[in-house]
Amino acid sequence: MEILMSVLIGILFMTATYLMLSKSLLRIIIGTGLLSHGAHLLLITMGGLKRGDPPLLGEHAKNYVDPIPQALILTAIVISFGVTAFFLVLAYRAYQELGTDNMDRLRGKEGND
Amino acid sequence: MTNLLMLPILIPLATAILLIFLAKNVPAQRWVSGISAAFTAAAAFLLVQKVHNDGIQTINLGSWEAPYGITLVSDMASALLVLTTSLISLACLIYSFKSIGIDREKFYYYPVFQFLIVGVNGAFTTGDIFNLFVFFEVMLMASYVLIVLGGTKIQLRESIKYILVNVISSALFVIAVGYLYSIVGSLNMADISVKIAASGQPGILTVVAVLFLIVFGLKGAIFPLYFWLPGSYYAPPIPVMAVFGALLTKVGVYSIMRTYTLFFYHDQGYTHEILSTLAVLTIILGVIGAVAYWDVKKIIIYNIVVAVGVIVFGIAAMTPDSLAGSLFYIIHDMIIKAALFLLAGIIITITGTSNLRHISGLIKRYPGLAWTYFIAALALAGIPPLSGFIGKLLIVQGGFEAGRYWGAGIVLLSSLLVLFSVMKIFINGFWGNPRSYKNEDKAPVRTLLIAPVMLTALSVFMGVGTEVIYPYISQAAETLSDPNLYINAVLKE
Numbered sequence: 001m002e003i004l005m006s007v008l009i010g011i012l013f014m015t016a017t018y019l020m021l022s023k024s025l026l027r028i029i030i031g032t033g034l035l036s037h038g039a040h041l042l043l044i045t046m047g048g049l050k051r052g053d054p055p056l057l058g059e060h061a062k063n064y065v066d067p068i069p070q071a072l073i074l075t076a077i078v079i080s081f082g083v084t085a086f087f088l089v090l091a092y093r094a095y096q097e098l099g100t101d102n103m104d105r106l107r108g109k110e111g112n113d
Numbered sequence: 114m115t116n117l118l119m120l121p122i123l124i125p126l127a128t129a130i131l132l133i134f135l136a137k138n139v140p141a142q143r144w145v146s147g148i149s150a151a152f153t154a155a156a157a158f159l160l161v162q163k164v165h166n167d168g169i170q171t172i173n174l175g176s177w178e179a180p181y182g183i184t185l186v187s188d189m190a191s192a193l194l195v196l197t198t199s200l201i202s203l204a205c206l207i208y209s210f211k212s213i214g215i216d217r218e219k220f221y222y223y224p225v226f227q228f229l230i231v232g233v234n235g236a237f238t239t240g241d242i243f244n245l246f247v248f249f250e251v252m253l254m255a256s257y258v259l260i261v262l263g264g265t266k267i268q269l270r271e272s273i274k275y276i277l278v279n280v281i282s283s284a285l286f287v288i289a290v291g292y293l294y295s296i297v298g299s300l301n302m303a304d305i306s307v308k309i310a311a312s313g314q315p316g317i318l319t320v321v322a323v324l325f326l327i328v329f330g331l332k333g334a335i336f337p338l339y340f341w342l343p344g345s346y347y348a349p350p351i352p353v354m355a356v357f358g359a360l361l362t363k364v365g366v367y368s369i370m371r372t373y374t375l376f377f378y379h380d381q382g383y384t385h386e387i388l389s390t391l392a393v394l395t396i397i398l399g400v401i402g403a404v405a406y407w408d409v410k411k412i413i414i415y416n417i418v419v420a421v422g423v424i425v426f427g428i429a430a431m432t433p434d435s436l437a438g439s440l441f442y443i444i445h446d447m448i449i450k451a452a453l454f455l456l457a458g459i460i461i462t463i464t465g466t467s468n469l470r471h472i473s474g475l476i477k478r479y480p481g482l483a484w485t486y487f488i489a490a491l492a493l494a495g496i497p498p499l500s501g502f503i504g505k506l507l508i509v510q511g512g513f514e515a516g517r518y519w520g521a522g523i524v525l526l527s528s529l530l531v532l533f534s535v536m537k538i539f540i541n542g543f544w545g546n547p548r549s550y551k552n553e554d555k556a557p558v559r560t561l562l563i564a565p566v567m568l569t570a571l572s573v574f575m576g577v578g579t580e581v582i583y584p585y586i587s588q589a590a591e592t593l594s595d596p597n598l599y600i601n602a603v604l605k606e
Contacts, residue, residue: 020281025273032280039287046295069294072243076287079250083283086257087276094269106270 005045012038025091025101032087036080040073117163118170118187120156121195121234124149129227139218143210146223150206153230154199157192164192165585169592169602171240179604180304186240186603189589190440194237194367197444200571201359201451202230208455208564209352211557212462217263217350225262229255229356236364240603242293243300245368246286249332253279256361259353260345271348278341282331289324296321303603306375306596314379322377322384326369326391333365335425336394339418343402346414351458354410358417359451363443366421370428370439374593381431389429393520395422396527403534409457409467409542412534413450416493419531420446426520427508435511437590441582442504445575449493449500452568453535456486459565460542462556469538474547481562483543485569490539492572494532500575503583 012034019031047069053061055070095101128149135141164170170187173179187195206226213222232252239245257279261272294300296317297308309318330338346357369388377384399418406412424446427439457467459482464472476483488499495501505528512521575582592598 020277028277032277032284035281035284036287039284039291042288043291043294046291048295068300069291072287072290072294075243075247079247080280080283082254083250083257083276083280086254087280090261090269090273090276093264094273097264097266097269106273 001049002045005041005049009038009042009045012041023103025094025103028103029084029087029091032080033084036076036084040076043069043073043076115170115172117156117160118172118185118192118238121153121160121199122231122238124153124156125227125230125234129224129231132224132227133221136221136224137219139215142218142223146227147203147206147210149227150199150203150230153234154196154203157196157199157234160187161189161192161196161585164189165588169599171603180299180301183244184240184301184303184603185238186302186599187238188592188599188602189585190367190370190593191237193440193444193585193589194363194447195234197447198230198233198237198360201447201568202226202356204451204455204564204568205352205356205359207567208355208458208561211560212458213350213352214263220262221258222262225255225258226356229259229360231255233360233364237367240302241300242290242302242305246283246290249286249364250283252361252364253283256357259356260349262353263350268348271345274341275345278331278345282328285324285331286328289321289328292317292321292324301603302371302375303600306600307604309376309379310596314377318377319380319383322372322380323387325372325377326384326388329365329368329372330391331365333362333369333425334395334418334421336391336398336422339395339398339421342418343411343414346417347410351454351461355451355454355458358414358454359447362417362421363447366424366428366443369425370436370443370593373428374431374436375596375599378431378596385429385431389426389517389520392422392426392429393523395419395425396523397422400527400530400534404530407469409460409469409472409538410454411467412538413453413457416453416531416534417450419527420450423505423508423524423527426517426524427504427511429520430508430511430515430517431594432511432514433587433590433594434507434514436593437586438504438507438509438511440504440589440593441586442501442508445492445500445504445572448568448572448575449489452489452565452572453486453493455561455565455568456482456489457538459556459558459561460486462561463553463558464550469541472542472548473545474543476543477547478553479558481566482558483539485562485566486543487539488573489565489569490532490535492569492576493535495528496532498573498576500572502576503579 016031016035019027047066052063052065053059055064055067172185174183235248334342402415424439424443427435492499492501495505509521
């Protein structure tokens with residue numbers, strides 16, 4: 001199971017890298033989204049995917065899954081959610097103000113902003 | 114007062130929340146943020162005294178025992194950095210009052226500034242690797258807002274690049290923590306150190322060590338990863354630039370220092386060799402940039418890169434001397450970079466340009482500014498009575514002890530070119546025939562000068578009063594070079 005997840009995460013990272021190297025700003029933001037998905041799936045995989053009940057004491061199970069990676073992911077998800085929201089609004093503002101979403105044209109020279 | 118080490122985090126946090134409600138009342142915002150910054154500095158000073166007298170301070174949040182809950186740890190290194198951060202934030206706030214402009218102040222400038230201080234102080238104090246990530250994000254989110262606040266074209270353009278780089282490095286941080294957790298099964302830094310020592314650092318941990326180096330190198334701008342810094346730091350207004358230049362990269366450097374002295378000290382032949390090679394290349398590339406430009410801001414920005422290289426070189430040598438030198442240099446550099454950025458800001462306010470070719474003869478009308486800049490520039494280069502000297506001396510000494518002659522030689526040579534780059538500003542900008550500038554009469558030079566003069570005086574005190582400061586520094590270096598002191602304080606076996 002871990003092998004399968006690792007391959008999947010690898011594909012996510014590959015796609016994210018490819019998208020972040022492209023010219024259009026929106027593709028780059030989609031790339032960051034895929035990158036954070038990959039990172040979060042990696043956290044859950046690295047915590048181990050042993051079989052067990054959900055970490056709720058009411059389940060009265062013999063084995064529970066590791067609760068720590070889940071807490072870490074929950075934290076990382078809201079953080080990347082906040083950053084992505086900010087980044088999207090920034091991209092919108094930049095499009096309004098600068099009139100382009102092409103990263104090649106987002107260059108400035110001195111006194112020529 | 115066991116909660117003393119939380120005060121440098123809690124005071125700015127409470128202030129930031131309070132300031133959100135005062136958004137439209139600018140005078141109240143100034144008073145509240147200024148007073149709270151003074152209180153933060155006082156708390157940090159008490160903390161340094163406490164750590165000096167009673168040893169490393171730890172606090173288990175929620176009274177959960179050490180490896181299970183989050184532990185905040187204040188050893189001497191982090192306490193000193195928290196104190197430096199508080200002093201710099203106070204100076205930059207004082208400068209902001211007169212320079213940042215009412216439009217930015219109405220749009221939550223001061224609350225965001227306080228959140229940045231929360232992030233930096235938290236990152237210096239935490240004893241948990243994932244909590245370090247969270248404090249990094251607090252700091253970075255605040256810095257995203259500060260870099261774009263005002264919304265001019267150059268700020269929009271550069272903040273896109275800045276945010277992209279930091280999103281990638283944050284994802285790498287999460288990945289690195291994930292790998293480390295799968296190997297050692299713990300997040301508490303002291304506990305991780307124990308478990309790594311027990312396993313004797315197999316190959317996979319060396320890989321994680323290099324991954325951490327990439328993460329913190331991206332934050333702290335070391336050699337192949339510094340490409341984002343010159344453009345991004347050029348965009349925001351001066352007090353923001355001073356805070357960034359003084360604090361943000363140094364948090365990355367501190368994290369390298371912490372992880373490479375506490376976790377990954379077993380396979381030094383490989384990891385620390387990489388560290389020292391990269392440090393030397395960082396110095397060389399930074400110096401080339403500093404010498405090449407004719408722009409006041411760019412010159413000082415590239416000097417950040419040089420300083421990061423010098424500090425990392427001291428960490429790589431791993432002798433008690435070089436670690437003390439690195440610590441001394443990091444504190445000196447935070448103070449003096451903030452001072453230099455603020456002084457450059459005053460020059461730009463007077464002349465309306467940052468191009469050195471259009472500036473000359475400022476010393477006739479602004480002798481105070483000129484001589485403060487002169488002292489700050491000499492301190493940056495490390496001229497003996499001033500603060501840059503001792504740090505660099507110890508680093509070079511440690512480098513020679515560790516047998517890294519080439520690196521130590523390049524650190525020495527770099528001082529010469531750093532001196533050349535800042536003296537270029539002095540000779541071209543302050544000497545020569547006076548010109549007239551359009552903003553000359555409107556610029557409130559006297560009031561603006563308060564903050565950089567404070568910082569320069571602090572730096573002179575660090576240089577002249579080294580005897581007073583050195584016991585603190587050597588106590589910090591002792592903890593850094595012997596991880597058991599840290600581990601015993603946290604795990605209390």
